[in-house]
Amino acid sequence: MSDxxxxxxxxxxxxxxxxxxxxxxxxxxxxxxxxxxxATHVLxxxxxLAIVPNSAIAKAKIVNASSPSxxxxxxxxxxxxxxxxxxxxxxxLERAILNSRLILATPAASIMIKSIxxxxxxxxxxxxxxxxxxxxxxxxxxxxxxxxxxAASGIELASTQSQPYxxxxxxxxxxxxxGPERALNLVELFARLTAEERQSLAxxxxxxxxxxxxxxxxxxxxxxSLFIIGAGVLSITTVVAEGQIEVMRLGPGDHFGELGLRTxxxxxxxxxxxxxxxxxxxxxxxxxxVLEARPPxxxxxxxxxxRRQAAGQLIASPNIDKTVPANRVAGWFADRLHxxxxxxxxxGASPALSATRPQRL
Numbered sequence: 001m002s003d004x005x006x007x008x009x010x011x012x013x014x015x016x017x018x019x020x021x022x023x024x025x026x027x028x029x030x031x032x033x034x035x036x037x038x039a040t041h042v043l044x045x046x047x048x049l050a051i052v053p054n055s056a057i058a059k060a061k062i063v064n065a066s067s068p069s070x071x072x073x074x075x076x077x078x079x080x081x082x083x084x085x086x087x088x089x090x091x092x093l094e095r096a097i098l099n100s101r102l103i104l105a106t107p108a109a110s111i112m113i114k115s116i117x118x119x120x121x122x123x124x125x126x127x128x129x130x131x132x133x134x135x136x137x138x139x140x141x142x143x144x145x146x147x148x149x150x151a152a153s154g155i156e157l158a159s160t161q162s163q164p165y166x167x168x169x170x171x172x173x174x175x176x177x178x179g180p181e182r183a184l185n186l187v188e189l190f191a192r193l194t195a196e197e198r199q200s201l202a203x204x205x206x207x208x209x210x211x212x213x214x215x216x217x218x219x220x221x222x223x224x225s226l227f228i229i230g231a232g233v234l235s236i237t238t239v240v241a242e243g244q245i246e247v248m249r250l251g252p253g254d255h256f257g258e259l260g261l262r263t264x265x266x267x268x269x270x271x272x273x274x275x276x277x278x279x280x281x282x283x284x285x286x287x288x289x290v291l292e293a294r295p296p297x298x299x300x301x302x303x304x305x306x307r308r309q310a311a312g313q314l315i316a317s318p319n320i321d322k323t324v325p326a327n328r329v330a331g332w333f334a335d336r337l338h339x340x341x342x343x344x345x346x347x348g349a350s351p352a353l354s355a356t357r358p359q360r361l
Contacts, residue, residue, distance in 0.1 A: 006054035010035070020066035021132040024052060031133075045136075070131040071104065076139060078146060079120045079158040086113050086121050092153050093123060095275055096145040099233045099251040102138040104128045120158030145251060152182050152231050152252035180205040180280055183230035186253025189300050193290070201290060205280035210273040217271035223260030225281045229253065232277025238269045249274070258301060 016022050016032050022042065023029045030044035040057055042050040065072050080089050090111050097109045109127035116122070129138045150157065154177075177185070180202035184190050190198060205228070210216055216234060217223065234250040247269060250256065259265050291298045 006058040009058060010040070010054055015062050016040075016064050016067070020064055021070075021072075022065065023063040024057060025060040026063075028052060065132045071107070071128050072130075072132045072135055073107070073126060073128045074135055074139065075124055075126045076142065077114070078123045078125060080123065080150070081156040081158050082116065082118060082120050084121070084155045086116065089121060089155060090123065092149050092155060093125060093146060095233055095251070096142065096149040097125065097127060098274055099145045099149070099249055100138065100141050101246070101249055102129055102134055102141055104130065122158075148186055148252045149231075151186060152179075154182060178202060179230050179278065180207070183228050183252060183280055187228055187255060188253070189255070189297050189304070190290075192294055192296055197290075201282070201286070204286040205282055208279045208281060210277045210279065212273060212275055215270060215272050216277075216279065217256075217267050217269070219267055219270055221260075221267045222264055223257035223267060224264070225257055225283045226255055226287055227257045228255045228280045228282065230278040230280050233274040234271050234277060234279075235274050236269050236271050258304070 016035075018032050018035060020032050021030070022032055024042070028042055028044070028050050030042040030050060032040060033043050033049075034041035037054070039051045039053050042052060044050055078093065090113070093111050097103055097111075103109055104127075107128050109125065112124045112126070114122040114124045125142070127138070127142070129135055181199060183205075184193075184198045184202050190201070193201070207230070210232075219239075229250050229252055231252055234254075236247045236250065236256075237244050238247055250271075256271065260267065291301075
């Protein structure tokens with residue numbers, strides 16, 4: 001009877017509805033999928049079904065994350081080495097927040113210095129996402145972006161007393177690296193290179209700087225080099241029937257220009273700097289020896305292009321054969337990349353001599 005009467009009260013007061021994300025006493029979190037006179041059915045984040053008696057809910061504290069709007073806020077903590085001035089560190093954290101498209105611009109995220117000691121400065125980062133379902137993904141993305149922006153700027157996380165001495169040495173050596181070296185260290189394509197090889201490649205990078213709002217690439221430009229973001233944030237936008245929309249954002253360690261380098265295809269999007277940004281250029285002549293010596297780099301580059309093609313995030317239109325299956329797009333890119341650089345394939349044969357390869361375009 002208690003459950004029934006509580007169910008009547010809940011149905012009249014409507015503190016939540018099916019589809020809302022709720023938290024019951026901080027112990028049961030999830031999306032409401034059913035309400036009846038006896039209980040409320042909640043689908044948790046672990047995909048378990050929690051059936052909570054209405055009498056228990058009537059006595060509990062209920063937080064409705066979907067009301068009055070679906071916007072959900074959360075806070076994460078980051079501890080940085082005290083050698084970095086708090087103001088400079090806060091600026092880098094702001095760039096990491098700006099780099100994420102999952103984090104809403106309104107309400108604006110905030111950064112608060114929680115504490116400062118001789119060894120560390122602790123920051124609380126509060127940000128908002130469209131709904132609770134995106135919270136975990138946004139938090140994971142933000143931590144990754146914070147790491148990238150800090151590494152690109154040579155800023156270290158706070159160390160602990162138990163941290164082994166060799167790890168401290170490694171952090172110090174990374175901090176002493178030049179800007180181009182730190183950028184290359186973040187590029188997944190070059191993860192297989194040795195420290196000496198990355199240092200040699202870094203010496204060939206040409207630095208370009210862009211101010212806030214400055215265009216890096218305009219539609220119609222042909223990019224004939226690989227461009228790597230060393231610091232800052234770039235926004236990629238395209239024009240559709242509804243107007244101009246943002247496709248993606250790029251930060252330290254990201255790269256673009258692969259298709260123009262391969263085919264000479266003109267860019268179909270605009271790339272502009274959201275904050276002062278450093279971009280490093282790697283020409284075809286400098287990249288070719290690396291691809292020849294390290295075939296896995298070429299393979300990973302093609303996989304990156306295939307993922308961007310599937311997500312509609314390519315900067316140029318490659319005119320892919322419509323008969324190519326989705327799971328073979330990476331191979332399609334690989335064939336053309338091998339022809340551009342005159343590389344040998346995995347079997348050691350020149351692609352021009354392979355009978356299974358299509359004719360040159």
